[in-house]
Amino acid sequence: MNFVNRTNFSALALGIAGVLAMGQAQASGFQLREASVKNLGRSNAGSAVFNDDATAVTGNPAAMSSFDKTTVRADVTVIDLSFQVNATGTAASAFGPAAPALTGGDGGDAGDVTPVPNISAVFPLSGALEGLTIGASIGAPFGLKTEYEDGWVGRYHALKSEVKTVDLTLSASLKLHDRLSVGGGFIYERAEATLTKAIDFGTALCAGSGNPLNCFNPAFPFHPQGADGAIRVDGDDTGIGWLAGVQWQPIDALTIGYSHRSEIDQEIEGDLDFTLPGSVQAALGPSAAAFADGPGGANLTTPTIDTVSVRYDFNDDVRVLADWQRTGWDSLRTVDVRRSNGASLGAEDFNWSDSDFWSLGAEWDLSEAFTLRGGYAQDETPTNDLTRTPRLPDNDRTLYSIGLTWQVSEAFSVDAAYQRIEVDNPRLDVVSSSGSRLVGEAEGSANLFGVAGQYKF
Numbered sequence: 001m002n003f004v005n006r007t008n009f010s011a012l013a014l015g016i017a018g019v020l021a022m023g024q025a026q027a028s029g030f031q032l033r034e035a036s037v038k039n040l041g042r043s044n045a046g047s048a049v050f051n052d053d054a055t056a057v058t059g060n061p062a063a064m065s066s067f068d069k070t071t072v073r074a075d076v077t078v079i080d081l082s083f084q085v086n087a088t089g090t091a092a093s094a095f096g097p098a099a100p101a102l103t104g105g106d107g108g109d110a111g112d113v114t115p116v117p118n119i120s121a122v123f124p125l126s127g128a129l130e131g132l133t134i135g136a137s138i139g140a141p142f143g144l145k146t147e148y149e150d151g152w153v154g155r156y157h158a159l160k161s162e163v164k165t166v167d168l169t170l171s172a173s174l175k176l177h178d179r180l181s182v183g184g185g186f187i188y189e190r191a192e193a194t195l196t197k198a199i200d201f202g203t204a205l206c207a208g209s210g211n212p213l214n215c216f217n218p219a220f221p222f223h224p225q226g227a228d229g230a231i232r233v234d235g236d237d238t239g240i241g242w243l244a245g246v247q248w249q250p251i252d253a254l255t256i257g258y259s260h261r262s263e264i265d266q267e268i269e270g271d272l273d274f275t276l277p278g279s280v281q282a283a284l285g286p287s288a289a290a291f292a293d294g295p296g297g298a299n300l301t302t303p304t305i306d307t308v309s310v311r312y313d314f315n316d317d318v319r320v321l322a323d324w325q326r327t328g329w330d331s332l333r334t335v336d337v338r339r340s341n342g343a344s345l346g347a348e349d350f351n352w353s354d355s356d357f358w359s360l361g362a363e364w365d366l367s368e369a370f371t372l373r374g375g376y377a378q379d380e381t382p383t384n385d386l387t388r389t390p391r392l393p394d395n396d397r398t399l400y401s402i403g404l405t406w407q408v409s410e411a412f413s414v415d416a417a418y419q420r421i422e423v424d425n426p427r428l429d430v431v432s433s434s435g436s437r438l439v440g441e442a443e444g445s446a447n448l449f450g451v452a453g454q455y456k457f
Contacts, residue, residue: 034077035059035118035139036148037450040415042361043375043402046321048245048257048309054120054454059306060245060259061171061183064133067086067122075118075415077450085147085390087153087428087440092203092215092223094435098213100224101434102452103204107152110390111446112145123221131175135185155198156432157226158391165191171243177251183354187241189264195391200434201280202226207435227277229291239302253313261305264329269297295340303354304426305329312397317365321375325357327383352382359399373417385427393442395426403450412455419448 033044036055050056050063054073061297090099118139119171125132125238145162146155171185206299214220245259274291281288307325314320329352352403378401383392404442421434423444 007382016096032427033114034079034375034450035120035137036447037075037077037417038373038403038405038451039451040077040419040448041373041375041401041415042321042363043358043359043377043399043401043419044357045361045375045377045386046309046311047246047323047325048259048307049255049311049321049401050257051255051311052454053318054135055118055137055215055407056124057120057137057185058118058120058139058167058243060247060257060309061135061173061185062181062182062245062247062259062367064122064124064135064173065131065175065181065256066122066248067133069124071122071454071456073120073452075120075450075452076114077448078255078416079114079116080447080449081114081146081444082330082446083110083150083393083444084108085110085154085393085428085440085442087390087438088441089153089436091440092207092435093431094207095212099437102153102350102438103225104155106149107148107154107390110146110148111444112147112398114145116140133173133175135169135171135173137169137171138166139169140158140164148390154390156182156200156434156436157197157430157438159196159198159230159336161391163191164193165189165401168241172312178345181247182242182245183247187240187243187261187264189239189241190236190237191239191266193270193407197231197275199229200225200227200432200436201229201277203434203436203454205280214415221279222283227280229277229280230275232273232275234273235268236267236289236295237268237291239264239266255311257305257307257309257311259305262303263328264302265299266300266302268285270298271295297338297340301331303331308407309452318439319363321361321363323335323357323359323377324401324435327355327382329355330354351384351387353384355382356378361401370408371407373401373403373405375401377401381426387426387427388426389430390428392427393428393444395424395444397421397424413454415450415452415454417448417450419444419450 011309033258035058036053038053039047045224047059054071089102091102120137121187122135147160166189169185171179176179202222203224214297241262241264243261247257265361271294305327309323311321359377363373365371379397381394383394401419406414426442429439
């Protein structure tokens, strides 16, 4: 029964893709750049030329060489994400103009409020190891949750999408010269995802009865949208990657940084949990075994990330910073899903493209105690109109930021920042595993509030 295979495959593929799409820091596609509240206040300009910011452990380990004291830093950014979908569609697009319209509401606001924490520590070594600096970081930079109301018009595509990730990064830097440092690091990544959606068993049973016209026969017991079930997908994985960077100061006023984050190979393992109405189970008989709960998985590769940053100091009080970043999202082209016995359930095309991000920011030291900063950025989406789903209704973004540092004492400082993200309205035109077609437009935005503390000793 092709419908069975397509449902199993599509549900797990979306679960795996949910982990992947959220699971790589510092890129678009609902990924986050919020490890550093200082960077947040500059719209992430200067993310590879760290100055007095211990999150260099993950941003560009080469910059850790600029520290002369042990430094511990804690950042937390609260992301208030809002997404609403205005869409219509048909419950069985194969019937063409005769297909019944999708019923249900607009799903409400699918966004949620998510805190994103990060803890970093930098340790300059001395004696025979002078010039070598090591660092460690634990963070959750990829959290996201979107959840639509039960019974909404797009329920056959998405209900709940929740992703949690935690990275452990260990880095080291070496000062080759007063103006040149290099660094590298090791990344251990843990990702978890939970995704749900409804299944239109009514369409499947009437269309697959041998006479598709049964979908329009009032005497037939099953009709489109008349026997909804559900599927829940839970998946998790751990992966290992690396990062490397260089920081060069050709003249006193100019600093240039470059960092590279590797691909991370992941073997996602997930559990499928189906809910079938009693009438559907009875009608399927032995075929209901195809919807039995069970494990599955897929091999995936997360993208590379390359960042080039520049900082120019006009004087001791005013600095301008800029970033260009390329995320190698062409690694997410197709997801091939298999059951635990190796049987393939097919492949789903995502066809994401490499994405570019650029930003411009500035800092002004108002006094020895206070620094004001701001920034502007443009973020290109890797998604496209042909494969975009309501789980990830992403599009190009514009970012505006403002931030402040309070140097409480020589050893302790506090940072705060606010960022506004506006998303270009993305188009949706997708067909679910049961043949329903959803057409419409989404509206998205986010408000981010960050606070951090750093202590040197």
